Amino acid sequence: MTFARTALSLVLAVQLAACGGGGSSSSPPATGGGGTPAPSPTPAACSLRARQDFADQVLNEWYLFPELLATVNQNSVTNLDDYLDARVAPARAANRDRFFTFATSIAEENAVINSGSSAGFGIRLSYDTANRRLFVVEAYEGAPGLAAGLDRGTEITAIGTTSANLQSVSSLFAIPGDNGGAQAVANALGPSDPGVSRVLRFTQPGGAVIERSITKTEFALDPVSDRYGALILNDGGKRVGYLNLRTFIVSDAANQLRTAFGQFAAQGVTELILDLRYNGGGLVSVGDTFGDLMGAGRVGQVWSKEILRASKSAENSTRLFRTEANAIAPTKVAVITTGSSASASELVANSLIPYLGSNLALVGANSFGKPVGQFGFDLAACDLRVRAVAFRTVNANDQGDYYTGLASVMPNTCRAGDDIAFPLGDPREASIATALNFLGGRTCSPITSSRTASATGGATQGERLGGGVDLPERVPLQPRRPGPAQHELPGLY
Structure with a gap:
């Protein structure tokens, strides 16, 4: 485990202001820093308890609001994300850490930083909070979404794995419970992995209705668009x-x-x-x-x-x-x-x-x-990066x-x-x-x-x-646990 002063020099250099705020790093390396995960970590070294202990070390020494850290029974949670959420819950209730402290993959985050690429359709999605309508607000050049006809202003009306099982977006939003609403729509769009295909029915700004199977691929997260950047x-x-x-x-x-x-x-x-x-x-x-x-x-x-x-x-x-x-x-x-x-x-x-x-x-x-x-702290053998405010x-x-x-x-x-x-x-x-x-x-x-x-400390x-x-009536479609790219580019699919 790399920690304390060494962590500051090696890992903080990838420091992000992920999801908000930010400061300047003393001299961040161009590579983005961070560790390289070992190929075969032992189960004991990467157990939930071991990862919780690592997170506790990070928070207890570096967290910006130590007075707003909760004491949490490690046995009361079943995953590291929920454990981190529980430890920083007082800071969230005080409007100081609104899900800015989180765990992520070293390899996946470094890939986004260094290669500037992600996998998916290459579109940004927002939904109308009143009418539950899903729109493309931005499309990346060279990605499969734009090539299939999805661009700013397009409305996606149905999603399926085949034409035979299309579900309307409105019906997905109507699903109750934790896995309903926006999460149901995110689930229907599938994981952000190359080769994942979905059939989408969509209406282009000019009124044309199209039904098309689109396969997710790696695409460039070009920071400044060649069209309008x-x-x-x-x-x-x-x-x-x-x-x-x-x-x-x-x-x-x-x-x-x-x-x-x-x-x-x-x-x-x-x-x-x-x-x-x-x-x-x-x-x-x-x-x-x-x-x-x-x-x-x-x-x-x-x-x-x-x-x-x-x-x-x-x-x-x-x-x-x-x-x-x-x-x-x-x-x-x-x-x-x-x-x-x-x-x-x-x-x-x-x-x-x-x-x-x-x-x-x-x-x-x-x-x-x-x-x-946040600073990033790596438990390299477990491909774990804890980003802590x-x-x-x-x-x-x-x-x-x-x-x-x-x-x-x-x-x-x-x-x-x-x-x-x-x-x-x-x-x-x-x-x-x-x-x-x-x-x-x-x-x-x-x-x-x-x-x-939020008065309850929970997160809608x-x-x-x-x-x-x-906010405008539309908000980005974000899964409950966004991936590394989605943390920085809300609504990316």
Whole structure:
């Protein structure tokens, strides 16, 4: 077992702000760090008790809120996920750890970080919470979903393993109990393994109804879409840079950001729309590069600070702006978010506040609300990584603690919908149009409410994703236990 100081140097380097919040790592390696699982761990070494003991060591030494850890009888639970949930339940009830502490596979998470790939249809799904309708909100280039005709605005109406056993989405949502509702739909879509096939009936935006068998394959989690990831929008003759970053989890996202900002710099862009509406976060090092690319003239000034529990204060760090060849000095920025926007997404927006002030706005809906991040601790022989909330982040003005979402701290907010009738990057889309209004000095309606914590301490589908009265009517379709990629890209299948 690798632990304590060695764990910090080797494993914390893969630190993510998975599902929200985030801080900066001292010097994360490009590989993402972490251990390599041994091929044949012994049953005793990887028993539930052994994994619980490892989790206890991690939490007792590193957990950011030690006063909010519960004592739990190890024999009272049958799996590690439930044990971790029970230990951090007081922090969840206090709205400090909303399922941000979890166990995952070292190999699977490293594969996502290092290769930038996942298995599935290559689509992001959200559902209408009132009418229980399932929509594609985004499709990845080169994946089987887009090739089969599934793209933004498509409604999936039935799912089956063959045409003979199709079940309507509405009937799946109507199933009662723990395995009903959104979980029933997630179950029907099958595991995220290459070779898994499903027959889907869907209606495209133009009205065409299609029934097609689609097989899941490995596909690239391209952080910046080749279709709409980086665009120059014309707003009445003014050039506005539009950047849609899907995820911070893929290490190559930093290089793709550099390329995008190279385009902006070449065009003399100084006003930006940062579209992070579905971005659940990921590598903090990518968020830091994002900041550097907006830090022309600010090299050496504070980008963000990372603060650990009192007993680990020696590990606190401050991340300064660094030199980037393609950096620009933005004069006005609109950040598009929804309840799925978390982690490094929120870190980037919060860190811009001291430098842009009233020239910065949150557009769309309130963000997830997690100004804390996880370190990863590996029990390599068991392919176990425990991600534990271990730090909080603040900006250069020591502002943070946006547990109810960024709307509580941003200088300006502009409420707008997520209009799937238009492609991402289209100026007619509601959130992009509202962002352009802000940048152009035109009026907008503020985001007037924010997410509140569950009174029971339990998690509904909405709460796991930052749900609440300020969310749009659609929320990402998320299984009860999301995989490594789904932690960072809510609604990915």
